[in-house]
Amino acid sequence: MWSSSAVAPNTAVLLTLSLLQLAGGSSDVNSGISNYSFPDDFIFGVSTAAFQIEGGWNEGGKGESIWDTYLHEHPTVTKDHSNGDVAADSYHHYMEDIEMIKKLGVQGYRMSISWTRILPNGTDNNINQEGVKYYRTIFEELVKANITPVVTLYHWDMPTPFMNLGGWTNAKVVDYFEDYARLAFNLYGDLVKMWLTLNEPHFHCFSVYETDVLAPAFNAPGLGVYLCTHNSLLAHARVYRMYEKEFKPDQKGKVSIVLDASMGLPKDPNKPEDVEAAENYLQMNLGMFAHPIYSEEGDYPRVVREKVNNMSRLQGYSRSRLPYFTDEEVTALRGSADFFGLNHYTSELLSPSVMEPNWKVPSLAQDTGVKMETDPSWPMPGADWLYVYPPGIRKLVNWLQNNYKILKKIPIIITENGLTDFGGTKDYDRVDYYNDYLYQLLLAIHEDGCNVKGYFCWSLMDDMEWGDGYTIKFGLYSVDFNSPNRTRTPKLSAYNYANIVRTRRIDFDYIKRSEGLNTTALK
Numbered sequence: 118m119w120s121s122s123a124v125a126p127n128t129a130v131l132l133t134l135s136l137l138q139l140a141g142g143s144s145d146v147n148s149g150i151s152n153y154s155f156p157d158d159f160i161f162g163v164s165t166a167a168f169q170i171e172g173g174w175n176e177g178g179k180g181e182s183i184w185d186t187y188l189h190e191h192p193t194v195t196k197d198h199s200n201g202d203v204a205a206d207s208y209h210h211y212m213e214d215i216e217m218i219k220k221l222g223v224q225g226y227r228m229s230i231s232w233t234r235i236l237p238n239g240t241d242n243n244i245n246q247e248g249v250k251y252y253r254t255i256f257e258e259l260v261k262a263n264i265t266p267v268v269t270l271y272h273w274d275m276p277t278p279f280m281n282l283g284g285w286t287n288a289k290v291v292d293y294f295e296d297y298a299r300l301a302f303n304l305y306g307d308l309v310k311m312w313l314t315l316n317e318p319h320f321h322c323f324s325v326y327e328t329d330v331l332a333p334a335f336n337a338p339g340l341g342v343y344l345c346t347h348n349s350l351l352a353h354a355r356v357y358r359m360y361e362k363e364f365k366p367d368q369k370g371k372v373s374i375v376l377d378a379s380m381g382l383p384k385d386p387n388k389p390e391d392v393e394a395a396e397n398y399l400q401m402n403l404g405m406f407a408h409p410i411y412s413e414e415g416d417y418p419r420v421v422r423e424k425v426n427n428m429s430r431l432q433g434y435s436r437s438r439l440p441y442f443t444d445e446e447v448t449a450l451r452g453s454a455d456f457f458g459l460n461h462y463t464s465e466l467l468s469p470s471v472m473e474p475n476w477k478v479p480s481l482a483q484d485t486g487v488k489m490e491t492d493p494s495w496p497m498p499g500a501d502w503l504y505v506y507p508p509g510i511r512k513l514v515n516w517l518q519n520n521y522k523i524l525k526k527i528p529i530i531i532t533e534n535g536l537t538d539f540g541g542t543k544d545y546d547r548v549d550y551y552n553d554y555l556y557q558l559l560l561a562i563h564e565d566g567c568n569v570k571g572y573f574c575w576s577l578m579d580d581m582e583w584g585d586g587y588t589i590k591f592g593l594y595s596v597d598f599n600s601p602n603r604t605r606t607p608k609l610s611a612y613n614y615a616n617i618v619r620t621r622r623i624d625f626d627y628i629k630r631s632e633g634l635n636t637t638a639l640k
């Protein structure tokens with residue numbers, strides 16, 4: 118198990134492996150206060166995204182994103198037939214949000230700008246000053262409170278006019294994204310020093326173009342997913358290089374991208390074919406995005422290139438379904454990140470397969486050729502995809518560290534991690550999840566020497582969870598979606614996280630299942 122990286126197993130790796138297996142990561146094992154602490158330069162934060170919390174979908178001059186348009190046209194797409202028109206109404210309650218962030222004591226707040234709030238048509242011929250001011254006020258308040266804004270430019274809310282032209286599958290949309298990014302750097306670069314170009318291009322391209330469940334359900338498997346991947350990467354590189362040339366000398370900020378990954382583990386660690394399947398899974402779902410940016414040689418990983426080329430040829434295509442980068446593009450992408458933003462939630466068990474009943478032809482799943490399963494012993498307290506396996510995060514950051522040497526110089530920042538449940542403020546499962554995942558990160562930092570320098574919880578508060586609507590909850594704060602005030606209340610996990618942030622250690626006994634709530638911490 119461990120990582121099936123190119124590094125040959127040696128005794129040191131095997132020793133780490135057995136230690137890992139002992140450190141199972143469940144709260145039954147851990148009690149007391151963690152002996153390791155988070156280093157002084159480690160930043161804690163919380164994350165949100167514009168569409169999921171803001172609401173105010175047509176207020177203050179905002180234009181429509183595809184999530185507005187698609188959910189209005191297809192109200193039954195979300196599980197509870199909801200949309201993001203009001204969401205947590207952060208458009209009106211942002212000062213409360215900032216108070217909540219202050220109470221947690223965190224150093225960072227990751228949020229996103231809604232492209233169509235500042236550019237209602239997506240294009241820079243029409244700048245919406247009311248929207249410009251909205252974000253300016255938030256950034257000013259955060260900086261005043263000594264909270265670093267970490268700002269995502271694109272968190273899935275593609276302007277509707279561009280989605281009508283194909284969204285990221287249209288290479289020209291990259292030009293308009295660059296215009297939008299330049300405007301954002303001009304408007305806010307004095308206050309914002311940490312930028313993220315795109316959120317989770319892997320999951321975004323997969324869910325928009327490969328499946329038919331998320332807006333706008335393009336359903337172009339095996340083809341759209343790679344066009345989206347390719348143009349998303351080019352959009353990132355374009356904006357990184359533009360900032361580097363036009364803004365970095367004055368503004369001195371950092372720019373990166375957020376990549377998402379589940380940890381891939383062999384179903385049977387003793388079977389070499391399962392070990393290979395896990396590696397293939399990681400390369401096809403994470404390496405495809407990380408290798409062009411973080412590897413020394415750049416471009417797509419060789420196994421990714423070969424797999425898609427081979428399958429395309431077999432299927433009678435005269436060109437690969439995965440486009441090629443030019444040499445200039447490979448160079449622009451290589452090294453185009455000042456840190457590694459990683460979203461991680463869960464893990465998968467993998468074994469080779471030629472075909473599964475739910476795979477389409479062609480598709481990324483078929484190109485990958487691995488069957489995904491989960492371990493029945495992994496708990497699943499909320500959404501039917503989020504299985505709790507805390508050691509996965511330690512293995513994943515080790516996989517990155519082993520694959521990309523540059524991560525000795527630039528740090529990994531966990532930009533999202535968290536657990537779903539179905540609501541309530543006594544969220545013991547979430548408390549355990551954060552304790553156990555953060556403990557595994559402490560082990561990765563102190564025992565494996567991984568260069569992890571930050572951690573952002575998903576999420577600050579309950580929100581609009583895309584296709585799941587409001588049926589599942591991710592927040593440290595609950596939001597009463599039945600109240601016009603969208604009243605926010607801290608959950609046990611908020612108190613627990615505030616304690617971790619304050620002490621820089623994990624106290625596994627801070628919140629006990631049998632005990633009531635000690636509300637001193639957030640007052």
Ligand SMILES: *[C@@H]1O[C@H](CO)[C@@H](O)[C@H](O)[C@H]1NC(C)=O
Pocket residue numbers: 147148149150151152
């Ligand atoms: C801290 O170290 C002590 C002594 O080695 C050990 O008994 C205890 O379990 C450790 N605590 C945690 C939370 O790792």
Ligand SMILES: *[C@@H]1O[C@H](CO)[C@@H](O)[C@H](O)[C@H]1NC(C)=O
Pocket residue numbers: 180237238242243
């Ligand atoms: C922006 O889009 C709106 C709504 O479609 C339209 O009425 C308006 O004319 C557009 N403005 C510009 C400057 O393109």
Ligand SMILES: *[C@@H]1O[C@H](CO)[C@@H](O)[C@H](O)[C@H]1NC(C)=O
Pocket residue numbers: 420423424427
């Ligand atoms: C692709 O096909 C070539 C030629 O058949 C083969 O040598 C290679 O192993 C294949 N690569 C992968 C990743 O399947």
Ligand SMILES: *[C@@H]1O[C@H](CO)[C@@H](O)[C@H](O)[C@H]1NC(C)=O
Pocket residue numbers: 600601602604
């Ligand atoms: C909403 O907030 C207002 C102002 O604080 C308050 O007067 C009102 O009672 C609240 N309404 C609800 C339903 O909580």
Ligand SMILES: *[C@@H]1O[C@H](CO)[C@@H](O)[C@H](O)[C@H]1NC(C)=O
Pocket residue numbers: 635636637638
């Ligand atoms: C509640 O938490 C505060 C601050 O963390 C602590 O000082 C206090 O002792 C706790 N009270 C109880 C009853 O545990």
